[in-house]
Amino acid sequence: MVLPVDVVVMAAGKGTRMKSAKPKVLHRLGGLALAQHVIDTAARVSARSVVVITGHGAQAVETGLCAPAGVALKYVRQEPQLGTGHAVQQSVPALADDGVVLVLNGDVPLIEPETLRALLAACDETHLALLTVDTGDASGYGRVLRDPARPESVLAIVEHKDASDAQRAITEWYSGVMAAPAGLLKQLLGMLKDDNSQKEFYLTDVVKHAVSLGQSVRAITTRDPVQVAGVNSPVQLADLERAYQRRLAHALMEQGVRLADPARLDVRGELVCGTDVEIDINCVFEGRVVLGDGVHIGPNCVIANATIEASASLQAFTHVQGGQAGVTVGPRAEIGPFARLRPGTRLGAEVHIGNFVEVKNSTLGAGAKANHLAYLGDADVGERVNYGAGSITANYDGASKYRTVIEADVHVGSNCVLVAPVTIGAGGTVGAGSTISKSTPAGTLSVARAKQVSLGNWQRPVKKKPA
Ligand code: UD1
Ligand code: MG
Secondary structure (H helix, E strand, O other): OOOOEEEEEEEOOOOHHHOOOOOHHHOEEOOEEHHHHHHHHHHHOOEEEEEEEEEOEHHHHHHHOOOOOOOEEEEEEOOOOOOHHHHHHHOHHHOOOOOEEEEEEOOOOOOOHHHHHHHHHHHOOOOOEEEEEOOOOOOOOOEEEEOOOOOOOEEEEEOHHHOOHHHHOOOOEEEEEEEEEHHHHHHHHOOOOOOOOOOOOOHHHHHHHHHHOOOOEEEEEEOOHHHHOOOOOHHHHHHHHHHHHHHHHHHHHHOOOEEOOHHHEEEEEEEEEOOOOEEOOOEEEEEEEEEOOOOEEOOOOEEEEEEEOOOOEEOOOOEEEOOOOOEEEOOOOEEOOOOEEOOOOEEOOOOEEEEEEEEEOOEEOOOOEEEEEEEEEOEEEOOOOEEOOOOEEEOEOOOOEOOEEEOOOOEEOOOOEEEOOEEEOOOOEEOOOOEEOOOEOOOOEEOOOOOOOOOOOOOOOOOOOOO
16 A cells, blocks of 8 residues: 555534533443544544544544554534535545545444454545444344445445335444545545435545546445444444444453453553563453553552553552543552552552552652551651551641651551651651651651640549439
8 A cells, every 4th residue: 555544533413312511423332432433543544534433422532542653633514404415525624635445434432443444444545335244133234235246346325214124124234434545435435416315415425426436336244243333322332332442352362361341340551561461350450551471450440641660569449540641550569458549650670559558659668668548648758667556647738738757667656747847867767646747867866746734633524314
């Protein structure tokens, strides 16, 4: 293939059956907008440009999608919507004449690059080529009419509503995906009429017009229902989401990942796994997550934008929310159960973070531990620090945030407040219950709490008996 590929994505339809204020193509599957899947797939077949045809909710669609690297993303509006042929006609001014055009559907998210490459090969830079489907039930779809004398060539597509009973008996249907050289496609689009039961300009009529010009129209057929499945309703969206997750889960298992149950895994982004990774049930992965060799993820964890290094273990109900800054968990670290790691957390080797501990924008050196009910925010924690139960960094004075530095080998007792900015010197100890607002010298015991008193002449109140 030498000619550049330009992709047209039809996304102007209303999506009435979604019963949603959100345009249909922005509904998410695997964490990405439906149309974004299509645009990303276009990038994977090295498309030079992608023209998205918008109409209903155009503004939201135009701001809700993004261009993959190396692809020029353009939008063309179709108002009003007079059919799929009319939709593609709108893209003509945005399409160069020297390319091959691939027409895709914004609500058919799981078409695969290999299928598109096969279609482009069938098009061979000169022919109109169609992706057709043979999955048994063709009801509602455009039927593919072939020449009985030369079954390899397609004569026409007849829409379900316009088809005769004999035509409706045909099981091969048009997927909505086609490829053609730009010049030919533009010529055929100019020939469309709305003389049909729906008074629409059907894109599918390009087939009969190509035949009328003496062109042979080619087709390749898929039997994979997932690749050509469109989303029209919440039920279809959920069904396709499951199919998508099942495929991801199988690919992970083929690669050696041990999933406790492939039906209870949700990947809403990219999950990269090393060898001997184990993932228990009901885990959700978002954004880009990298799990190193031997990582163990317990049940019910939510992990977003994070790198978990080799042999680290995240126990049940751990929530890792890397955001923009990301989270790194060092090798052999033990996190959870019920731990929360927020953006900018960097944990060194063998760090322990226990239940109900929240860490944000903080670095913990190797072997540091915060095992119970604690908060570390905007802190730099040295190696081997032990941070006691119930202790917190008071990093925010209501206006600005400040850092807390806890140097190596410090022991912070239980229920301490470290009021930032403050530094606890290396090897020091902070007595339980202390509120530390001044930096402490290395190697000292710092205690900042009221002195204990025990009063002998004290009477515990007693309940008065009703008169
Ligand atoms: C279309 C095909 C049919 C095929 C089926 C596969 C036509 C005439 N028919 O039918 O042969 O079997 O897809 O799913 O093409 N759209 C616009 N502007 C419009 C109308 C539609 O952008 O004016 C968009 C829709 O948002 C949708 C896509 O085009 O993404 C397909 O439109 P839809 O109405 O679903 O076409 P079908 O009737 O399903
Ligand atoms: Mg449709």
